[in-house]
Amino acid sequence: MDQKTSTHLKKIFLISAWVCSSPAVLLAQKDFQKKYQSQMILAEEGTVIELPAGTFTLTNTLSLEGKKKVTIRGKGMDKTILSFKGQTDGAEGIRVSDGTDIVLEGFTVQDAKGDAIKTMHITGITFREVKTEWTGTPGPDNGGYGLYPVQCKGVMIDKCQAIGASDAGIYVGQSQDITVKNSRAFQNVAGIEIENSLRAVVYDNEATENTGGILVFDLPDLIQKKGGDVKVYNNYIHDNNYVNFAPKGNIVATVPSGTGLLILATKGVEVYNNRIINNQSVGTGIISYYVTLKKIKDKEYDPYPSNLSIHDNIYERKSGLPISKDPLGTVIANKYGADAPHIIYDGIKNPKMLDEKGNWIAGQCISIINNKGQTIVNLDAEHSFKDMGRADDQFKCNQ
Amino acid sequence: MRLRNVIIAIVSLVLTGSFINSPGKSYPEKLSGWKIFEGKMSSLKPAKGVVPYMLNTPLYTDYAEKLRFVKLPVGTKAKYTEQGILDFPEGTVLIKNFYYSADFRKPGINKNIVETRLLIKETENWKAITYVWNDEQTDAELEIAGDDKQVHFIDKEGIAQKVRYVIPNQNQCKGCHNNNDKIMPIGPSAAQLNGKYAYTTGSKNQIEYWKAHNMMQGAPALSAIARTAVWNDPTSGDLNTRARAYLAINCAHCHRREGPAQTSGLFLTENEKNITSFGINKPPVAAGKGSGGRMVDIKPGDANASILWYRMQTTDPGERMPELGRNLVHKEGLALIKEWIDQMK
Numbered sequence: 124m125d126q127k128t129s130t131h132l133k134k135i136f137l138i139s140a141w142v143c144s145s146p147a148v149l150l151a152q153k154d155f156q157k158k159y160q161s162q163m164i165l166a167e168e169g170t171v172i173e174l175p176a177g178t179f180t181l182t183n184t185l186s187l188e189g190k191k192k193v194t195i196r197g198k199g200m201d202k203t204i205l206s207f208k209g210q211t212d213g214a215e216g217i218r219v220s221d222g223t224d225i226v227l228e229g230f231t232v233q234d235a236k237g238d239a240i241k242t243m244h245i246t247g248i249t250f251r252e253v254k255t256e257w258t259g260t261p262g263p264d265n266g267g268y269g270l271y272p273v274q275c276k277g278v279m280i281d282k283c284q285a286i287g288a289s290d291a292g293i294y295v296g297q298s299q300d301i302t303v304k305n306s307r308a309f310q311n312v313a314g315i316e317i318e319n320s321l322r323a324v325v326y327d328n329e330a331t332e333n334t335g336g337i338l339v340f341d342l343p344d345l346i347q348k349k350g351g352d353v354k355v356y357n358n359y360i361h362d363n364n365y366v367n368f369a370p371k372g373n374i375v376a377t378v379p380s381g382t383g384l385l386i387l388a389t390k391g392v393e394v395y396n397n398r399i400i401n402n403q404s405v406g407t408g409i410i411s412y413y414v415t416l417k418k419i420k421d422k423e424y425d426p427y428p429s430n431l432s433i434h435d436n437i438y439e440r441k442s443g444l445p446i447s448k449d450p451l452g453t454v455i456a457n458k459y460g461a462d463a464p465h466i467i468y469d470g471i472k473n474p475k476m477l478d479e480k481g482n483w484i485a486g487q488c489i490s491i492i493n494n495k496g497q498t499i500v501n502l503d504a505e506h507s508f509k510d511m512g513r514a515d516d517q518f519k520c521n522q
Numbered sequence: 523m524r525l526r527n528v529i530i531a532i533v534s535l536v537l538t539g540s541f542i543n544s545p546g547k548s549y550p551e552k553l554s555g556w557k558i559f560e561g562k563m564s565s566l567k568p569a570k571g572v573v574p575y576m577l578n579t580p581l582y583t584d585y586a587e588k589l590r591f592v593k594l595p596v597g598t599k600a601k602y603t604e605q606g607i608l609d610f611p612e613g614t615v616l617i618k619n620f621y622y623s624a625d626f627r628k629p630g631i632n633k634n635i636v637e638t639r640l641l642i643k644e645t646e647n648w649k650a651i652t653y654v655w656n657d658e659q660t661d662a663e664l665e666i667a668g669d670d671k672q673v674h675f676i677d678k679e680g681i682a683q684k685v686r687y688v689i690p691n692q693n694q695c696k697g698c699h700n701n702n703d704k705i706m707p708i709g710p711s712a713a714q715l716n717g718k719y720a721y722t723t724g725s726k727n728q729i730e731y732w733k734a735h736n737m738m739q740g741a742p743a744l745s746a747i748a749r750t751a752v753w754n755d756p757t758s759g760d761l762n763t764r765a766r767a768y769l770a771i772n773c774a775h776c777h778r779r780e781g782p783a784q785t786s787g788l789f790l791t792e793n794e795k796n797i798t799s800f801g802i803n804k805p806p807v808a809a810g811k812g813s814g815g816r817m818v819d820i821k822p823g824d825a826n827a828s829i830l831w832y833r834m835q836t837t838d839p840g841e842r843m844p845e846l847g848r849n850l851v852h853k854e855g856l857a858l859i860k861e862w863i864d865q866m867k
Binding site for chain 2 (some may be wrong): 290
């Protein structure tokens with residue numbers, strides 16, 4: 124065998140070796156969908172479904188249903204990429220429902236037509252090193268939610284990333300006992316949102332370049348009525364000045380661009396040790412549902428925030444008018460110009476939570492103390508902004 | 523005793539051919555293994571004990587025609603229930619064949635049968651499986667992971683249509699057939715069955731037929747049984763009744779308090795009384811781009827400004843409703859809902 128032929132054969136050998144060593148990559152895309160969907164259907168308790176490295180295009184939702192102790196594990200956030208760019212069926216990228224102890228880890232879900240990963244009715248759901256993203260310039264055609272556990276108990280979101288969601292990147296709704304940590308939300312309308320959820324801790328996350336960094340909301344007309352007992356601490360919430368690209372009609376479409384943290388109608392929220400920097404409209408907003416100007420028809424719904432403690436955070440912003448052009452931004456801009464206060468309170472209090480002198484009853488007070496750069500405006504929105512004014516030192520509680 | 527069980531097991535294995543394993547239970551790999559049809563498979567002629575039925579207002583699935591059968595275990599009856607699906611005995615099999623006639627103006631001729639879905643009542647729980655027909659139309663194979671097929675047909679107006687017909691995977695079955703996280707049939711309630719069927723022996727009310735053939739017990743007189751309106755038959759009910767019947771069968775299997783869309787707070791069951799829960803002036807919860815830029819689910823007097831209408835008229839997978847089996851807009855259903863919202867005050 125001459126040298127040339129030998130080299131040639133070696134090349135062929137190398138190519139075939141490469142081909143053989145990565146069979147999954149060569150699976151026709153439909154076969155990939157079928158193979159892993161079948162595994163998810165047939166998985167028994169304790170199964171780990173291993174996704175190979177590579178970029179795979181899927182046309183339909185991958186779903187896991189009615190399972191106990193099942194893990195779906197990729198080779199890493201940036202190694203296993205499930206692309207739904209050409210999705211023709213299913214409203215989510217991945218859907219997990221009715222299960223116990225489910226772990227999703229080490230992969231990316233890209234460009235889902237609807238929500239990226241929705242998990243519903245799971246007791247014990249973990250997202251670890253999972254990324255959801257919509258590629259390209261964020262816009263209203265992107266899917267609504269990135270990581271989307273709803274009506275779950277025991278939610279752990281750790282070392283995840285969420286990019287480009289037209290609603291919320293990391294969204295925990297109507298759930299209980301939640302941890303969101305070490306994660307990064309970037310260029311979503313809402314970075315991280317805790318909605319109608321009980322007992323959540325949100326810490327060591329970065330929320331940046333969203334329209335609003337972190338939202339804690341209670342909304343009407345839902346099955347799980349009340350959220351609360353939420354702690355938001357040690358987060359870096361900065362430069363959330365992205366234009367609001369949410370499709371109209373959605374509640375987050377009302378979030379002003381330039382919002383760091385927004386608490387809407389929730390009771391029992393503690394916010395501390397966060398760096399809340401360069402959110403150019405509202406560092407922290409505390410508002411009732413009335414501010415959304417939506418009618419309330421749910422008789423069980425309590426639209427007022429109370430029992431809040433906001434302390435030991437660092438507030439900074441660049442000098443300049445609030446960037447939001449919506450009514451709230453405009454009101455602030457007209458009054459304070461380039462020197463907008465960091466914290467905005469709408470001043471609408473639940474009369475049932477006040478004593479005869481108009482003070483908070485025990486346990487319902489809103490405390491805002493000891494923050495670096497603490498400036499507060501009370502909008503007095505209840506009386507058409509009549510007594511709107513600075514209230515930097517007026518949120519001390521005696522209890 | 524043990525030997526007897528072994529013999530039974532072997533005999534049944536031989537009778538039904540090979541099996542495929544699915545969690546908890548084995549099923550015949552081929553539809554023919556169920557012995558539902560007699561003669562040529564594609565004639566869909568029911569074997570003895572297999573009875574056809576229809577619903578007054580059925581679920582729309584990409585214009586597919588449907589032929590439904592029920593098979594009750596010998597000597598058993600379904601129990602009448604006033605609301606919800608009938609109480610079927612253990613061992614019941616509900617059979618639904620999805621097919622397209624080559625030309626909708628000549629229904630039943632040159633059928634292309636795509637899939638046959640079975641709902642099997644095992645002990646207390648239902649199980650859903652589907653069989654996909656081969657191109658030769660000689661048999662169908664069990665398929666758990668779903669599939670899709672290009673289907674061509676000529677519609678009622680004589681226009682050639684094509685659709686990428688999607689066969690749901692086993693999990694997606696439960697996306698619709700879901701009541702408190704348990705698989706449930708959607709259609710066969712007394713009210714839905716309360717209508718005439720053209721049996722080979724003649725036309726007869728289905729409930730009367732079931733009673734006469736010892737298939738139903740506990741049913742009151744026909745006059746006392748509710749009747750679901752036929753969505754496209756104005757003689758069967760007024761606009762509101764027909765629209766709600768349409769939404770109930772097409773949406774309420776998810777959009778009910780016990781269904782997978784409970785997170786939305788939108789409940790489209792026929793008996794929903796809370797008008798906000800029913801969508802009137804209700805802002806969406808997690809619609810995302812499915813809102814289509816509209817503010818509320820139903821804006822009385824203005825279908826075009828209603829999310830409900832918007833999501834029925836789009837085919838974008840992230841926006842359309844229902845999520846599955848709706849690659850083609852149901853024009854006639856959409857027109858009904860549009861008229862209903864437009865006339866609403």
